[in-house]
Amino acid sequence: MPLARLLEVRSLSPEIKHFFFDVPGVDQLEFTAGQFVSFTEEIRGKPVTRAYSIASAPNGNRFELCLNRVEGGYFSPYLFALAPGATVPMQGPLGTFVLRPPVRDTILVATGTGITPFRAILARALSRHPRQHFTLVFGARHPHGLIFAEEFRAAECDHPNFRFVPTLTRPDPSWSGATSRVQPLVLEAVGERRDLDVYVCGLKAMVDDVRAILKARGFDRKQIISEKYD
Numbered sequence: 001m002p003l004a005r006l007l008e009v010r011s012l013s014p015e016i017k018h019f020f021f022d023v024p025g026v027d028q029l030e031f032t033a034g035q036f037v038s039f040t041e042e043i044r045g046k047p048v049t050r051a052y053s054i055a056s057a058p059n060g061n062r063f064e065l066c067l068n069r070v071e072g073g074y075f076s077p078y079l080f081a082l083a084p085g086a087t088v089p090m091q092g093p094l095g096t097f098v099l100r101p102p103v104r105d106t107i108l109v110a111t112g113t114g115i116t117p118f119r120a121i122l123a124r125a126l127s128r129h130p131r132q133h134f135t136l137v138f139g140a141r142h143p144h145g146l147i148f149a150e151e152f153r154a155a156e157c158d159h160p161n162f163r164f165v166p167t168l169t170r171p172d173p174s175w176s177g178a179t180s181r182v183q184p185l186v187l188e189a190v191g192e193r194r195d196l197d198v199y200v201c202g203l204k205a206m207v208d209d210v211r212a213i214l215k216a217r218g219f220d221r222k223q224i225i226s227e228k229y230d
């Protein structure tokens with residue numbers, strides 16, 4: 001199994017870290033934005049395998065991950081405790097949560113670290129598909145949970161085909177944006193249109209809920225592409 005080597009870790013919020021890896025001995029890590037890597041390690045005496053979406057566009061043998069620490073979990077506390085230089089056995093990149101051709105106007109829906117594959121996808125998609133419109137609906141509880149928001153705000157200035165719709169369910173007094181869950185914002189973004197693709201990433205409860213409300217509005221199941229983290 002190839003080894004991913006941790007190069008650097010940055011804190012994005014009290015519970016979320018941004019990990020930078022490379023794969024020694026590999027020139028180019030081939031993948032499509034939206035895919036994940038599968039890490040395996042022996043933890044507390046048993047082999048544990050977990051998937052992590054790649055947070056970055058293809059870039060030589062380097063890739064980035066972004067994850068939250070799940071209290072009482074196996075793998076996420078293990079990764080949070082790793083120091084630069086440590087290696088982790090890795091499989092992949094794997095998965096089919098990638099932009100499906102022909103790319104149409106697209107709505108991306110994420111909560112929490114479900115934003116990770118969309119950061120990778122948006123890094124190239126906005127300039128590769130200038131005639132398609134992309135809307136990112138991103139929900140978090142607290143302001144610090146809106147990770148990479150500055151990047152998305154900058155992308156909104158640089159790309160007229162991109163709209164960023166952040167929402168906070170537990171905002172601070174300075175917040176002037178949306179305060180609902182993502183669901184009503186998705187319906188607002190969809191409007192009367194049915195010729196869109198919707199990509200949804202996050203925990204099962206949110207993904208299932210968004211899928212159900214879109215199906216009730218007449219979306220075909222093939223137009224709703226999702227990745228569940230739990």
Ligand SMILES: Cc1cc2nc3c(=O)[nH]c(=O)nc-3n(C[C@H](O)[C@H](O)[C@H](O)COP(=O)(O)OP(=O)(O)OC[C@H]3O[C@@H](n4cnc5c(N)ncnc54)[C@H](O)[C@@H]3O)c2cc1C
Nearest residue numbers: 050051052053066067068070073074075076113116229230
């Ligand atoms: C395709 C795929 C891609 C993924 N990519 C990412 C990613 O980019 N970033 C990321 O943070 N996670 C991601 N995950 C989730 C990740 O694989 C692990 O499930 C997560 O890190 C928890 O693992 P653990 O061993 O620490 O906890 P476990 O011991 O597996 O779980 C402990 C408990 O926490 C719940 N739980 C699992 N995941 C979460 C979560 N994310 N938040 C809250 N509770 C959870 C479980 O249902 C379980 O009850 C992805 C999952 C899949 C399937």
